[in-house]
Amino acid sequence: MECMGPECAATILEWLRARAEGAPAATPTAGQVPRQGLLWKAAPYQEDAPAITSAAEMAGAVEHLNYAVFRRYQNQLTRAERGRLDNSIENALFKIDRYLARLDDVERASHEAEVARLRDEVRDHKERAERLRLQARRAELKLAQLTTLSPETFEEFVGELFEAMGYEVAQVGGSGDEGIDIHLRRSGLRAVVQCKYHKRGVVGSPELQKFLGSVHHAHAHKGYFVTTSTFSLAAEKFAADHPIELVDGPRIVELVTQALGPGARKEPEPSWF
16 A cells, blocks of 8 residues: 555545534545545455455555565575465466456556566576575485595585575685685675595694685685584684684584575575675
């Protein structure tokens, strides 16, 4: 619903003045549109109504669809909430299509661009969600095989996990990587990742000190040190004072759960990004 600015205020003032004087408000003459009719452009969308029957209901359906698409794909929801919104979006599109089919060519053309935009938006969101789901699924399958991965395969696994979380990922690796295995980017922010595959042992502060130099050299906002083992107390204290995020085996499991769990965001974000 939309108020028409000065016309809205004038109508309300006219009604209040008539009430104060004890006289009825002015009645529109033949052929004149009631001014109250200008206060709203859209009728509330009726979810349970079998069809759209007027231009006002059509406008209300478009408003509902815009909000439903936003809520479905831009909010953290449970599985049940996602299902309800998916049904609501499909039902609204079905009723809109039936309404447009009853219009003449001129009236239909006035709505087609907006409806096409909404359809494209829904399709793009669905494709992105499915792509991220498949990427996260691959990461989950590899997680079960962590103990059998080679160092190279572990780097690939970490890269796919970040990709499933919505980041642009560039694998580096090799002898000339200068302590950096993966570059990450999203929303103008940059991060670097070093992967250390250890079946046993603890990552100490000397390794983090070297990695910090690589972070600065890459002009990154943050460094991400990922290992299959654990970190020493000295390493944890060092990371707490520098732009380095520590990820051990249990934290890897948490990140995969964020990407796959019921109601999880499609793009779970580490605290620093």
